[in-house]
Amino acid sequence: MEEEAKRVKFYKAQVWGQIEEKSIPSRYMKNRIILLSVDPYHLFTSWEVMEKPPFIIRVFDFTRRFFPQYNEVFSFKVESDVGNWYMNGKPSAVYLAQIGKVKEGKFILIAQSNIVQMPNGSVSTSRICMEMRKIRIEEKKILKEEKMEHAYER
Amino acid sequence: MKDDLGFLNLVLHAHLPYVRHPEFDDFLEEDWFYEALWETYIPFIDMLERLCYEDVDFSITLSLSPTLCSMMEDELLTERFLRKMENLKGLIFKEKERLKNTAFEKSVGMYEKRMKKIEEIISRYNPVTKAFKRFFEEKKLNLITTSATHIFMPHLRYAGKANEAQIKIGIEYLKTVFGRRPKGFWLPECGYYRGVEDILEKEGVEYFFGETHCIMYADHYPKRGVYAPMFTENGVACFARDTESSRQVWSAREGYPGDFDYREFYRDVGFDAPYDYIRPYLHKDGVRGNTGLKYYRITGSNVDLGKKEPYDPEAARKKTIIHAEDFLFNRQKQMKYLNTIYNRKPIINAFYDMELFGHWWWEGIDFLEEVIRKIERFNIKLITPDEYLDVYPENQVSRLNESSWGWKGYGETWLNGTNDWIYRHLYEMEDRMEEMAKKYKDTKDKRILFILSQMARELLLAQSSDWLFIMHEGSCRQYAERREKLHINRFNHMYENLKKNFIDVEFAEESYKKDNIFPALNWKVYAC
CATH class of the missing domain: 3.20.110.10 (Glycoside hydrolase 38, N terminal domain)
Incomplete structure (x- = not known):
């Protein structure tokens, strides 16, 4: 009995295999870098570049965006054209990443990421308190709903 | 009171x-x-x-x-x-x-x-x-x-x-x-x-x-x-x-x-x-x-x-x-x-x-x-x-x-060494979906409409946090990985065909038989 059970399982696996025969794409032929916050202290980046490695990834601190120059926090060399990496960050800071190559001492930009704001990670020291009153009028809502139904038609 | x-x-x-x-x-x-x-x-x-x-x-x-x-x-x-x-x-x-x-x-x-x-x-x-x-x-x-x-x-x-x-x-x-x-x-x-x-x-x-x-x-x-x-x-x-x-x-x-x-x-x-x-x-x-x-x-x-x-x-x-x-x-x-x-x-x-x-x-x-x-x-x-x-x-x-x-308390469960490989696919799929949705926004061809709605289904299913969660937890991990790969593969297959102007509605129908979620799905949200 148990033997036959194993055979059934094996057969099942084969059927599955056929459906997903292909492996998922390793490259999408695109220059791209994504930056995400994992938690208040960690960043994650994922990239794909259509050129040959090595590349330089530069991470900028955008928190004080009115400074004449954005702060480059750190940069590092990567040896693959498709990859992921985790980095340290600071709570509430704003970051941006760039990937590029260094030619003759100059950084040549290939792709730039989105801007990430890190979570706060602690209780605020600001004691300013704003209050808001929300007026909830049924009529207003009904109008709104009608309007949306047109924008989202079937 | x-x-x-x-x-x-x-x-x-x-x-x-x-x-x-x-x-x-x-x-x-x-x-x-x-x-x-x-x-x-x-x-x-x-x-x-x-x-x-x-x-x-x-x-x-x-x-x-x-x-x-x-x-x-x-x-x-x-x-x-x-x-x-x-x-x-x-x-x-x-x-x-x-x-x-x-x-x-x-x-x-x-x-x-x-x-x-x-x-x-x-x-x-x-x-x-x-x-x-x-x-x-x-x-x-x-x-x-x-x-x-x-x-x-x-x-x-x-x-x-x-x-x-x-x-x-x-x-x-x-x-x-x-x-x-x-x-x-x-x-x-x-x-x-x-x-x-x-x-x-x-x-x-x-x-x-x-x-x-x-x-x-x-x-x-x-x-x-x-x-x-x-x-x-x-x-x-x-x-x-x-x-x-x-x-x-x-x-x-x-x-x-x-x-x-x-x-x-x-x-x-x-x-x-x-x-x-x-x-x-x-x-x-x-x-x-x-x-x-x-x-x-x-x-x-x-x-x-x-x-x-x-x-x-x-x-x-x-x-x-x-x-x-x-x-x-x-x-x-x-x-x-x-x-x-x-x-x-x-x-x-x-x-x-x-x-x-x-x-x-x-x-x-x-x-x-x-x-x-x-x-x-x-x-x-x-x-x-x-x-x-x-x-x-x-x-x-x-x-x-x-x-x-x-x-x-943050996003680590859904973004760590066990599941981070998925994100570049999800980001790319979203781009591809929007590209096709915009391209065929005004089409009247029912076959294309059907393919696009199935592409949206595959995309949505690939985006489930559950697969990432399961990969992180470890049990039933193979199933979660298979599901991710399956939806990514089906989606990309339909996208590539559509890009080549090859309208393969049968594949979309076959996929729909299995994953028929949201029958009245409106993919046009990706087009605006």
Whole structure:
């Protein structure tokens, strides 16, 4: 009995295999870098570049965006054209990443990421308190709903 | 109302990933749904019926995810569920003979009763969503929903319209099933990020739910802690979870579910009974597994599975009363204290995964019922967020903190070494979807319309946070990886064909036969 059970399982696996025969794409032929916050202290980046490695990834601190120059926090060399990496960050800071190559001492930009704001990670020291009153009028809502139904038609 | 000490906002989140495999006669992972139905949702409906019949005054919030709702509405799954129950009934019948005059007799009787209840409920409400519709209309259930396939939003916020489409499709689906747009929204995994409120506001959502530090770590110090909601800058309210009430119920160690009199989850007759006897009630592959019949109690901390003692349904039932009273007593004490420091009545936000009750904690539904029945005696009022906002329309405003209710409180569960490889595919798929949606926005070709809607389905299913969660947790990991790969492959196959102007509608139809979620899906949200 148990033997036959194993055979059934094996057969099942084969059927599955056929459906997903292909492996998922390793490259999408695109220059791209994504930056995400994992938690208040960690960043994650994922990239794909259509050129040959090595590349330089530069991470900028955008928190004080009115400074004449954005702060480059750190940069590092990567040896693959498709990859992921985790980095340290600071709570509430704003970051941006760039990937590029260094030619003759100059950084040549290939792709730039989105801007990430890190979570706060602690209780605020600001004691300013704003209050808001929300007026909830049924009529207003009904109008709104009608309007949306047109924008989202079937 | 005048004498009330405060409010309890009870929110139950009902969700399961979309698992439906018509290509197999018997599929192991579909069991998640069947177990949830007979252990949690049907007893829950039974409880609501009883409370309504006895005219108990209550209103609780239920967040029903579109994927779970689709499975409840699905004919094939309902049919399979009934077949499963027939089979289980057969086993119970045999067990009654086998365990006559033993310590397990009472437990068998309990399962027998449950089977009768299931028949009754299904005869009245088929599909079971009908029951939710009824209680929604009677205003006993405040029915809300979550995103289409439970996407973890913070990590896909830079992926074009991914979150917007998820929210729109989710809300629209709930409206087609229940006839009304929900006023509230459950952020999957309580995953909040700044900016999601803009999408919610556009969809007419008035409030959502966040983890404790969503409010506690806001840009401004929350003057009423989590015991009042906070408005985001555009006026959508956030109700944040109270840690005390959640720990008492959630925690398997310190919480109620770990009581020694409660039923042991991991000792199942599927593993205990002689193989030839139990074989017809196992999956077709014949591997020993859960049947759902469990006859032992937890017995003690660190007691070996083999040394557990027989379960006594009556003793367990008595415990639920004690625990419900303890829960309410503690909320009362908490509220009395909060009344001394705040100038308004506190609201305690207690959020739970619905499946905790019944599935993981067998007696959980009885506990819920006791809480609802006894709450008035403790001078606490059950309230829904809309009712609360009518009582207290003025609340503090701030920019809230990105957070989730997952492990460590942020996004690590859904972004770590086990699952980070998925993100570049998800970002790329979103781009590709929008590219094709824009290209064929005005097309009249029905075949292309169909292919695009199936592409959207595959995209949505690939975005489920569940696969990432399972990969992180480790068990059933292979299944989660397969599902991700499957949806990515199907999606890319359709995209590439469409790009080559090769219209292969058969492939899309074949995929639709298997994954038929959201039949009326509108992919045009990706085009605007």
